[in-house]
Amino acid sequence: MKKLMLSTLLAASLAGPAMAETLTVGVAISQTGALAPFDAPVLEGVHIAVDEINAAGGIGGNTKIELIEKDVRSDAAQTSIAVQELADQNVSVMILPCDADPALAAMGVVSSAQIPAISTCASSPTLPVLGGDYMFANFPGDNVQAAVSAKWAFDQGYRNGYIIYSPDTQYTTMPVYFIEVLTKLGGTMLGQATYTIGQQDFSAIATRIAALDPQPDVIMTSAYEPDFPSLLKALRAAGVESQVIGSDGIDSPTTFSLGAVAEGLVFSTAGHATEGSPLEAFNKKYEARYGKAPETVFNAVGYDLVKVLEAAVLESGSTQPQDLRDAIANLENVQGATSTITYKGTTGMPVRQVSLVRVTEGARELVAQPTPDPSLIPEPRMR
Template sequence: IPAMSTCASSPTLPMIGGDFMFANFPGDNVQATVSAEWAHQQGHESAYIIYSPDSQYTTMPLYFADVFEALGGEMLGQDTHSIGQQDFSAIATRISALDPQPDVIMTSSYEPDFPSMLKALRAAGVTAQVIGSDGIDSPTTFSLGDAGEGVVFTTAGHATEGSPLAEFNAKYEAATGNPSETVFNAVGYDLVTVVAEAVKAASGSTDPVAIRDALAELENVRGATSLITYKGTNGMPVREVTLIRVTEGERELIGQPSPTAELIPAPRMQ
């Protein structure tokens, strides 16, 4: 029976789940490649990563480090933390003591860890560019005030005027009475769209194997967030990655680049 995850992003997911496992979100190694390439293009030459070994997702910075070094950047160090940790003062103190300071700090931590980490870094005088991932695409990130200003993160999409995502958001608000405050609403819609397209491609069949085989051959399915392709993959989709900067508490679109294929690291089993 084919199984699909709305927003799991570990590229190891199909390796663990087998041929009937599919994801619907940009892989961790793909997101990390996009953010590392962006950091390099901005002229950042040194980086520091903070990650948690507690889950596959929170080890995304290891992929970032691989790509950043492949591009000629220097890794100045790394720290680990536990999921749910609230005190990041020791990590912030270690980074603030570095001379020179890193140009970039990359993490894939999310609430409640990320806000605490970010506030600790800024309180310690660390001014490095902070790069996060889709886990912080939430209203909390945009309510952090000065601490959150300038944070850049990868996510699954951004609504520009006339885009499919803007159209989805308008329909979402009309149906629910509330604006969509996160891209994950549209990502869920896209998963249903992908399943529907697979059923159509299987001539309307509800046979699990027929649907699985159709999923594996889908190309350029038009979702609200991106064109989505599974053909030629191992169950992780080929799709856009969006880069967002927090600017005065609002989303600023930096770009929606495709990663350089040869730079994408192989999936890393925890």
């Protein structure tokens, strides 16, 4: 009897595991609070990708994905607590909030537990630098987006620039990169203004800009909801007609519902659906799942993140945290919904396409999808 049991176990081991291994993903993101307009859509895309992969038998046909979700409520302290709880549950990889500041609040836990972590859509290039070897981003860097938008502005003949930023978060300092590139190309900075996150009245800033002579050709800001709509309305009410360039934080339904004040606004983002593109295919999946067309690219960004995790498991043949960390760091040309994604040769900030989109009659109009000029990309700025 013992010999029979031994031979049966040996045969089973040679044939592979009787039960599929599971990739356990800890999801500590902002389902409520100020970052929810970004993280909530990302989570929808994550669910689409996970369900799609699991329905096919799992990664490689045998490794199912299990999500353990925690709402960190857009709070840095709560993010740290949630990440520690997930580490205690022995997850293989973690997904962190869509902003460098709360994501960095988890870096101590991530480094100590040696579990790779990817922010949903934080774009500060300082995130993986400060966060250490186990911290990754999943979005075009602020410095890359700024290089693309500044080059486009210069090519349009915009020479005099004005920047509006907040020192309160890493993300809202993107305009500093923008003006660095514009001046490197030969442009001039006419001035700058700072604001506080959550500021409701931008009339003083708008009045100051309206009094400038000459007027700025272009104004760049990375303000996002609820600040950006108030800022844009104040500028137009003061008679400022300059080209306004924003960033991915305003890729939301709110921007496209602002009417005339948003007309002609240009912003950088992670992707734009063109005919026959992977993003167009994803948008159809989203509509079939949720019964409506996606209103932001952040849905697709969530799908991209899971495709990165899938590629890391396939590359490493493992769901162990250290193996996944090493695999992610060496991934090349992973096909996502928005673009291909490469980590090899980077510090953890992915190389991926940037799209410039214009608001035209309340809809998206693709301006360009350029390849960033490496010589123009500024070095990450540490606060």
